[in-house]
Amino acid sequence: MTSNSSARGMAGAGTAMCLVGSLTAVSATISRYPVFGGQAVRYAAAALILLLVTRLSAGPGRWPTAREWALLAALAATGLVAFNVCIVAATRDTGPATIGTVIATVPIVLALVGPLLERRRPAPAVVLAACVVASGAALANGLGGGSVRGLLLSLGALGGEVCFSLLAVPLLPRLGPLRVSAYSAGLAAPMLLAAGLVTDGSAVLRAPTAAEAAGLAYLSVIVTTVAFLLWYDSLGRLGPDRAGLFAGVIPVSAVLTTVALGLDRPGPADLAGAALVAAGVVVGLRARVVPCEAAPIGIARGPA
Known part of the structure; x- marks a missing residue:
């Protein structure tokens, strides 16, 4: 990995997670819009933009194979649809702080599992850094409590x-990154619409107000289209373990967005959490990651 590629990956991952973190504040503008209908609109609009950009791009066409379609469908069903369904359902049994604290452990999971999928051993320094990042993100979220079902x-x-x-x-x-983002968003839209029909019936969609339209546009263009592209590009450049460290930026970005909009002021826990996240990211990115060939784990490689 060249230094330019690594720097671009770090900038992209950090920017992507900052944009995702702004979702919390912007979501307030669509709080009265049907949840799953709004998410379906969000992903459908993003898919249309991404597919248009894909068509206009100069690169050769690459139609997914049957295996890749299956992976894309699984990605859409779990990473987009199930994620949103679980978030919505969890808010009925627990507070946002608990949900955010649990999700803040993403860097630890990616630091452990990501390298294994790439046939290499997890780097202890990256795992330790991920724990620091997760601790900072949890602190910024405010920890919290809730029911077993909510957990x-x-x-x-x-x-x-x-x-x-x-x-x-x-x-x-x-x-x-462009096609993965476009296809996964396109697959997620009808799945979310189906979930909305189950929960809201015919009220799953309605004409949005001006504020709701602006919020949905921001979520479609910035939080989905731009952030997805940046994140998936960074995954390929940094690997899931090191890119995953930037997931801890989300709650910090959420705090900064609410401050910028004049909705809240950061407290000592917010500032301490942000400091821990920053320290963990720096330590993790400076850690030496042993490539696959130098750190085999006894799993036979398949054909390329």
């Missing part, structure tokens, strides 16, 4: 968040 649903959201990254790893080398 289980939060764990389901964590699983969806992990699948969002890990299922994309084998797809990126051939399809690239």
